[in-house]
Amino acid sequence: QMQLVQSGPEVKKPGTSVKVSCKASGINFSGSAMQWVRQARGQGLEWIGWIVVGSGNTNYAQNFQERVTIARDMSTSTTYMELSSLRSEDTAVYYCAAGDFDLWGRGTLVTVSS
Amino acid sequence: SYELTQPSSVSVSPGQTARITCSGDILARKYVRWFQQKPGQAPVLVIYKDTERLSGIPERFSGSSSGTTVTLTINGAQVEDEADYYCYCGADNSLRVFGGGTKLTVV
Numbered sequence: 001q002m003q004l005v006q007s008g009p010e011v012k013k014p015g016t017s018v019k020v021s022c023k024a025s026g027i028n029f030s031g032s033a034m035q036w037v038r039q040a041r042g043q044g045l046e047w048i049g050w051i052v053v054g055s056g057n058t059n060y061a062q063n064f065q066e067r068v069t070i071a072r073d074m075s076t077s078t079t080y081m082e083l084s085s086l087r088s089e090d091t092a093v094y095y096c097a098a099g100d101f102d103l104w105g106r107g108t109l110v111t112v113s114s
Numbered sequence: 115s116y117e118l119t120q121p122s123s124v125s126v127s128p129g130q131t132a133r134i135t136c137s138g139d140i141l142a143r144k145y146v147r148w149f150q151q152k153p154g155q156a157p158v159l160v161i162y163k164d165t166e167r168l169s170g171i172p173e174r175f176s177g178s179s180s181g182t183t184v185t186l187t188i189n190g191a192q193v194e195d196e197a198d199y200y201c202y203c204g205a206d207n208s209l210r211v212f213g214g215g216t217k218l219t220v221v
Contacts, residue, residue: 035210037212044200044212044213044214044215045149045157045200045202045212045215046212047209047210047211047212050210059207059208059209060208061209061210095156095157100147100162100204101147101149101157101159101202102159104156104157104158105156106155106156107156
């Protein structure tokens, strides 16, 4: 069936980086776009950016442009979101989603704490 | 940048009609999607292209649009509809925008 399986929870120290993966199955991965959003506890959804899988073209939200990299590995149908220079405010659940948010992963909790 | 404005909360009794609005200038020329998110779960797409209901979503969910405001309507809201609802618009290739979310209480 169609699903997006995300990597497990992460605990990181301020100033370091985190890389979250999202493996797709049951969808036309190479013909898709893959999006990333995050949600801090008790807060709304914040768009981070997206990648057009076939071309590898990316677009990032202005708030994240200098710190985020979204990439994909077509051989494993996996997309990655790496966020650098982490700070406590980056503590959130990070979601990947396929297409225009047609299908969502279950989320990955990233905790940034000293 | 673009903004989508939603009420922070809506409360109805079971069986009543719940209406959740989403406003923004961009909505005069772009479609909206609605997502339902229950506690501890990922969001789920409910409505796309302002008014189209996803297969499997109960018929009591509907969407409408007028000018710069779109509305998610739940006719005969049920207790299981209690959730956070987010509107979303793909404004352009470099900008995707979510509304702030509306907490629907059915009690």
